[in-house]
Amino acid sequence: MFNIGAKVVYPMHGAGVIRDIEERLAAEKVIKYYVLSFWATNMVLWLPVEKVERVGLRPVIDREKVDLVFSVLKEGKEKIHSNWNKRYKSHVDKIKSNDILAIADVVRDLRRREKEKGLSTGEKKLLESARQILVSELILVLEEEEDKVLAMVERAIAQT
Structure with a gap:
């Protein structure tokens, strides 16, 4: 309770x-x-x-798990299927799991794909949804402003 x-x-x-x-x-x-x-x-x-x-x-996660979230965001090449339908379903399943690490995976992969190849409208909406879920939790845990948390997420994703 x-x-x-x-x-x-x-x-x-x-x-x-x-x-x-x-x-x-x-x-x-x-x-x-x-x-x-x-x-x-x-x-x-x-x-x-x-x-x-x-x-x-x-x-919400504890501060110690925040480091794991940022480790996931910094991980290497995307690990997603090249087929759009399978990729989309995989991302939706990860978001529905309510696992912060799986959601970080989705944000990382879609953000990198967006920079490299662009995203379909459906994937753009999925990215925005996953990013909102991820950032909202990090804001509450870190007690930081949205802009700062978004910048932290983007910096982590940019690292490979």
């Missing part, structure tokens, strides 16, 4: 904070909800506490 003020990551939405824990009546049953607000989208979400495990809500 999370407490008010906990920094969490919701799959496909990114990092947010539990602003409140409320009880609401639904179908004549009292249900407890986490009220989540997301940094990047200003979205508010009511998540039933009983569904936390099923949806994959997790705490």
